[in-house]
Amino acid sequence: MNVRSEITVDAPPERAFEVFTGSFDAWWPRAHKIGQGDMLEAVLEPRTGGRWYERDADGGECEWGTVLAYEPPRRLKLTWQIGGDWRYHTDQASEVEVTFTPQGEKTLVQLEHRHIERHGDTAEQVRAAVSREGGWPGLLQLYRGEVESSSRAAELMQ
Numbered sequence: 001m002n003v004r005s006e007i008t009v010d011a012p013p014e015r016a017f018e019v020f021t022g023s024f025d026a027w028w029p030r031a032h033k034i035g036q037g038d039m040l041e042a043v044l045e046p047r048t049g050g051r052w053y054e055r056d057a058d059g060g061e062c063e064w065g066t067v068l069a070y071e072p073p074r075r076l077k078l079t080w081q082i083g084g085d086w087r088y089h090t091d092q093a094s095e096v097e098v099t100f101t102p103q104g105e106k107t108l109v110q111l112e113h114r115h116i117e118r119h120g121d122t123a124e125q126v127r128a129a130v131s132r133e134g135g136w137p138g139l140l141q142l143y144r145g146e147v148e149s150s151s152r153a154a155e156l157m158q
Contacts, residue, residue, distance in 0.1 A: 013073040064078075092118055
């Protein structure tokens, strides 16, 4: 039970990877959260073994998973430990792998959310949520917008 989504961004793989990981908070929507409070920040720690989580306005943190592979500028792999009840589960972990492939001066960004069946009884809810427009396809559109706006800003500063 896998969900795949892809997008081409107008940037080399190094820039595409940096925006996806280093600017994660800039493009991740505040409504995509599991904590009770208002999300202040979405955090993706830039290292294998790092955490992937949200921090709320009161300083509380909600785990989403861990970084399984951090290989700039080609690959990122994360555990997704959020069940269909939109809570963190230590005993449920699907995987999200993102690859960055050069396509001339652009980059093909391919995302695969796999092993969703590991979410047991809520696997279908997870699959449906991450595959619809508000899931990975829409998130990749927001990501592409951040790549383009940050690239324009960098050009203006030169």
